Amino acid sequence: MIIKKEEYSLKSLHDTTTLHNGVKMPWFGLGVYKVQEGEEALQSVKSAIKAGYRSIDTAALYENEDSVGQAIKESGVPREELFITTKVWNSDQRNDSVLEAFETSLVKLGLDYVDLYLVHWPVKGEYKQTWKVLEKLYKDGRIRAIGVSNFNIHHLEDLMSMAEIKPMVNQVELHPLLAQPELRDFCRKQEIQIEAWAPLGQGRLLEHPVLKEIAASHNKSTAQIILRWDLQNEIVTIPKSVKESRIIENGNIFDFVLSESDMEKINALNENKRYGADPDNFNF
Numbered sequence: 001m002i003i004k005k006e007e008y009s010l011k012s013l014h015d016t017t018t019l020h021n022g023v024k025m026p027w028f029g030l031g032v033y034k035v036q037e038g039e040e041a042l043q044s045v046k047s048a049i050k051a052g053y054r055s056i057d058t059a060a061l062y063e064n065e066d067s068v069g070q071a072i073k074e075s076g077v078p079r080e081e082l083f084i085t086t087k088v089w090n091s092d093q094r095n096d097s098v099l100e101a102f103e104t105s106l107v108k109l110g111l112d113y114v115d116l117y118l119v120h121w122p123v124k125g126e127y128k129q130t131w132k133v134l135e136k137l138y139k140d141g142r143i144r145a146i147g148v149s150n151f152n153i154h155h156l157e158d159l160m161s162m163a164e165i166k167p168m169v170n171q172v173e174l175h176p177l178l179a180q181p182e183l184r185d186f187c188r189k190q191e192i193q194i195e196a197w198a199p200l201g202q203g204r205l206l207e208h209p210v211l212k213e214i215a216a217s218h219n220k221s222t223a224q225i226i227l228r229w230d231l232q233n234e235i236v237t238i239p240k241s242v243k244e245s246r247i248i249e250n251g252n253i254f255d256f257v258l259s260e261s262d263m264e265k266i267n268a269l270n271e272n273k274r275y276g277a278d279p280d281n282f283n284f
């Protein structure tokens with residue numbers, strides 16, 4: 001089995017990738033899409049931080065920024081050790097209210113800066129203007145890194161044709177059935193860090209026979225195999241769970257390595273299958 005040097009160096013949930021502006025972002029984090037504001041969001045974020053997670057991915061759309069903020073405070077972990085992402089929603093892009101949306105998110109989170117602020121979707125005719133606002137907030141020191149989400153190659157090219165600052169991250173749907181090889185290659189060359197949303201296919205990939213077989217051979221769960229595949233592919237990953245046992249399980253992927261042959265078997269599963277909306281054809 002050939003193991004690349006960097007795979008040995010991934011030791012814990014605290015390990016980071018360095019974005020093109022030098023900011024360090026954890027490879028692994030907790031997603032909180034569809035996590036209820038209140039006790040559910042509070043407990044899942046607190047459980048994750050207790051388990052060693054240092055990165056939390058929320059969005060204005062998720063309507064749980066208040067609870068995420070409360071969990072951050074109650075966690076007892078110093079703010080500078082955490083990496084908090086939120087996103088500007090489409091209606092705020094259309095209404096020219098990106099700045100207000102950012103301020104609202106900050107107030108809800110109870111923070112005075114976020115680590116990463118993302119353009120949630122490439123809203124046609126709007127995202128370039130949105131990007132200018134993000135660039136200004138970044139230059140003013142209100143955000144440590146700025147990025148996009150659901151951008152295809154052509155969206156990135158279009159954005160970069162006018163951008164003063166290149167996005168540091170592109171968060172997209174990405175899992176073994178939607179491996180996005182061209183987009184990953186493009187982003188690698190542009191030094192834009194790729195981040196996977198729905199890494200577990202929103203829970204639908206966990207019974208996949210090939211993944212189950214690899215999982216059995218390592219005495220690990222299917223979820224752990226997928227998340228380890230992300231890391232070995234240098235993909236930032238943010239699985240969501242509201243169950244403490246699964247939050248712990250998902251983060252427990254630093255004590256084994258997928259072989260080249262395991263990686264190839266998983267790479268071969270790609271069928272360009274989306275569970276979420278298509279960035280070239282969405283109606284929200």
Ligand SMILES: NC(=O)c1ccc[n+]([C@@H]2O[C@H](COP(=O)([O-])OP(=O)(O)OC[C@H]3O[C@@H](n4cnc5c(N)ncnc54)[C@H](OP(=O)(O)O)[C@@H]3O)[C@@H](O)[C@H]2O)c1
Binds near residue numbers: 032223224240249
């Ligand atoms: N930028 C975007 O447009 C966008 C879109 C979607 C998502 N996201 C982000 O990406 C994050 C992750 O994506 P996602 O939440 O859609 O899907 P996901 O992380 O692929 O899957 C979450 C589902 O898998 C289940 N699950 C998690 N760990 C498990 C385990 N070890 N065993 C069995 N089931 C498990 C969860 O159930 P339980 O909670 O019941 O454990 C939940 O139903 C989101 O939370 C959000 O932060 C971003």
